[in-house]
Amino acid sequence: MSNDLSHALQAQVKEALANKQTLAIIGGQSKKFLQTPVATSTLELVNHSGVIDYQPSELFITARAGTPLSEIEHLLAEHQQLLASESPHFSRGENLATLGGTIACGYSGSRRPFSGSLRDHVLGVRILNGEGELLTFGGQVMKNVAGFDVSRLMVGARGTLGALLEITLRVMPKPEAEITLRFECSLRHSAQCMVDFMHQSLPLSAMAWLEGAVFIRLQGTERVIQNAKQKVGGELMTNSPHFWQSLGEQTHPFFHAQSPLWRLSMPPSSHLEIPEQALFVDWCGGLRWWHTDKSEDEVKKMAAKQGGYAYLFRDAVPVSGDVPPAHLLALHQRLKKSFDPQCIFNPGVMGDSV
Template sequence: MVSEQQTDTPVADSITLPTLVDRVRQAAASGTALRIRGGGSKDFYGQSLQGEVLDVSGLRGVISYEPSELVVTVRAGTPLAELEALLASQGQCLPFEPPHFGPGATVGGMVASGLSGPARASVGAVRDFVLGVVLLNGRGELLTFGGQVMKNVAGYDVSRLVAGSLGTLGVIVEVSLKVLPVATAEATLRFECSQTQALDHLNAWGGQPLPLNASCWVEDEGVGTLYLRLRGAQAAVAAACERLGGERQDNAKVAADWLACRDQRLPWFLQRTPEQDLWRLSVPQTAPVLDLPDTPLVEWHGGQRWVRAAAEHATKLRAAAAAAGGHATLFRPAEAGGATTVPRFDSLTAPLERIHIELKKQFDPAGVFNRGRMSARW
């Protein structure tokens, strides 16, 4: 067991957890808005940033780690890179490959944003690996949900509800995560093909017993290329490589490309002009090629399609995603032109929005945390 215990954990190197609780209570009493911030690597994500900064980056450290049990409990301000290094030292990992988007990424930001990397379509999302959380709500109360095992929930699974909530329900203080062993074998295959051919391949392979882990199709100077990553047992990966063909890539070299894909540092992302927004279209994997203003980068076996587009294409993009049975998110606004007036997230149906509002009232009745981050209305 790898473990570490502390009390009165320092927050931002200057205040303790009790002081953090006091500040939240004072904010609730005065109606002061607070903006929760760990490393700030995902400040770009969400509708808007409002309120005084509540820096929780000092709330860090591993509380307990049981490699044999595949469970780690860690404070929310812990740098994500530190947690991943600890897991790697034990031959384990966060299989959903959370994006960092900067050196300051924290575990709390990972859970609050709910974002996953290239392997998400095969292994699951962040919320699938959250076993429990300690949450500081808008009343200044520390609440514990879930635990350190999978079957620990009776009633509403609040611990997984926190994933993707963008800090609107409270401050994540601690989180328990399920981890997995690193796969014993890995291979990346390269295929030169069109987007239509890539989607056909992925749909066909998805129905077969293959150790598919991640995929990325991208077009460069009119030439389309599909990269397919396999992970699993040695025999399964070797058999899949022989069966699928393609050009096998050097694992040591291609690993950097998968990390660049995870953190949007591939040339395709970097070539976005200052006038272009970056959109994420989440659609069924079986959706065909969509009518889009620009050729997308396709991940998640067809389920995630990144699009570079000017602001006037927002309506078309949302319509295309909806027609395919999915939704569209304005992931990163254009650098030129200042703040965008285009909603970052699709509108919720009236019943769903009512549920969101009622949950917000229960956890944060004074509306202290991250006002306007998910919706301009609350």
């Protein structure tokens, strides 16, 4: 369904400003494990939807924020293309995730170390800032250095800097084929194993460690893949797409554990003393998922000690997710004010201070 509600949404923001209300920006509500904003009113984006421009040979797609992510992925697949960041839906099979919500959360999937993060692929945005102004930044071209990179700043800002209305993303060709190979490997040896694979000029598109094995995904043409397979060996997995999807969407049995789930972004080769069964390593080591009952302080300190950072991703109750680090808090607050001086958008979603 195609529907441009820009002006109605703008009117709503202006009304909220006039009445000193705050607004919770609502998309498809797929990420209910995150705390909802504490606001007096809502700004519903789901009906502001539709693909505006898609030029396969130009490698970009522009769509309204409320467009279901699945709709975009299907359209791209029809043209043998994809969103290279492999961002998760977390929709539990219901197609809830919207493009806007996906950008606002900014998560990237297993392809991230090889094809870039979601923010890497954002080329332009149209937003409503906290003063109800319709603003356009970036564009539809890859190289563009006119003005500050506001488009990418919006990624992961969880709607605190403005309501995303339209987003232009770079799209990439879909590889002809993919396979996944499994190699028995202890956690302790996994980092070196991954470093070695990195140096072998393989057509890699994912590399992970789980339950005593390293998994590598190869992509490209059949010939290229077969050639790479011969070079590295390993055990061929029969359910490659499903395997990676279940890890990305967190439906894999690993994620069924009851303990709180922590997300740790780490230097890829850094070592953390974590029990093997409680850990899933993605992004060639750059991302660790850990089920643990340890205290927030303890997990954060462990990550920080090795040059990374951590936040609670899922728990029995909604969590706040990523919040700005203390040493950058003042800057975050000033940036927030520069976009949303009255602080009307999504109060409390990035901690109480932003």
